[in-house]
Amino acid sequence: MIPAAFDYEVADSVGHALSLLAGREDAKLLAGGHSLLPVLRLRVARPSLLVDIGRLEELSFVRDAGDTIAIGALTRHHDVVTSPVVREHNPLVAYAAGLIGDPQVRHRGTIGGSLSHGDPASDLPAVVLALDGEIDIAGAGGVRTVGAADFFRGVFETAVGPGEMVTEVRVPKLGAEHVWSFLKFRRRSQDWATVGVAAVAKRSNGGVAEPAIGLVSMGATPLRARASEAAWAAGEDAGAVAADGTDPQSDTNGSADYRRHLVQVLVRRAVEEAASR
Ligand code: FAD
DSSP, rough: OOOOEEEEEESSSSHHHHHHHHHHHHEEEEEOTTTTHHHHHHOOOOOOOEEEEEEEEGGEEEEEEEEEEEEEETTBBHHHHHOHHHHHHOOHHHHHHHHHHHHHHHHHOOOOHHHHTTTOOOOOHHHHHTHHHHHHHETTTTEEEEHHHHHEEEEEEESSSSTOOOEEEEEOOOOTTEEEEEEEESSTTSSOEEEOOOEEEEEEEEEEEEEEEEEEEESSSSOOOHHHHHHHHHTSSSSGGTTTTTTOOOOEEEETHHHHHHHHHHHHHHHHHHHHH
């Protein structure tokens, strides 16, 4: 379908983007457009104004920020994959970004768009959730920081309010003591995940400490697999309890029951893969 008519403005700074957003209640930001344009074409969204932030160089960066890595909202997935800082200090993020879609998607799609879209089938939200990342949201009142645990609110719903935009995402640096894995099951090589699993922990006394597991496509938001985390820490079968607390949907990629089975397999494999690093 052809999208409903909309006005179009190009923002030349964050301040300009915010003032354009403030002028129209139903305005939407356009970053890479790889999630928004399909939604417009289906007429699921009919914003009267698109504010194009795709050329905001100030939001396209990867910075070593001490204990964390700061990634600008407009940073393309490809630039996350190839960033020496991300590859060295958080290979989990670089690896997961490299499994998003195909090269075209990775050259257009942005980390800010991926998180803000609030699609539980997206990969990076579950990764940032497992890492307890932080997200900066700019608005008329300045910049506020929201932890990943409070950012994702529902299907296509996040903590980003009207007139606000994500400017930066921060994830912790991982050290030599960390083990990690990212696995996703897809029917075809470039499909979205039927289920995905991001797992990270610290090596400790022959086992692990501070395990964290984020799940893709197992509920209305990315989820933490808390029961699996506890089992992993205790040296028990993390896979057996991976579906606890989840609420997956049935769709063309798989039924809810299939997902509940698949997540057990993938969590078990992710923990094994992490341990082998
Ligand atoms: P846009 O489409 O421009 O925007 C998406 C939404 O976020 C819009 O509502 C927009 O207003 C809002 N938004 C954008 N930037 C900001 C911001 N800075 N602050 C606040 N709101 C903002 N993703 C995966 O995770 N895994 C996959 O396997 C995968 N496969 C894909 C395959 C295809 C064929 C396509 C088209 C997409 C795929 N994607 C996948 C999605 C891709 O990663 C998108 O690029 C991403 O989800 C959205 O990023 P974007 O920059 O394109 O955002």
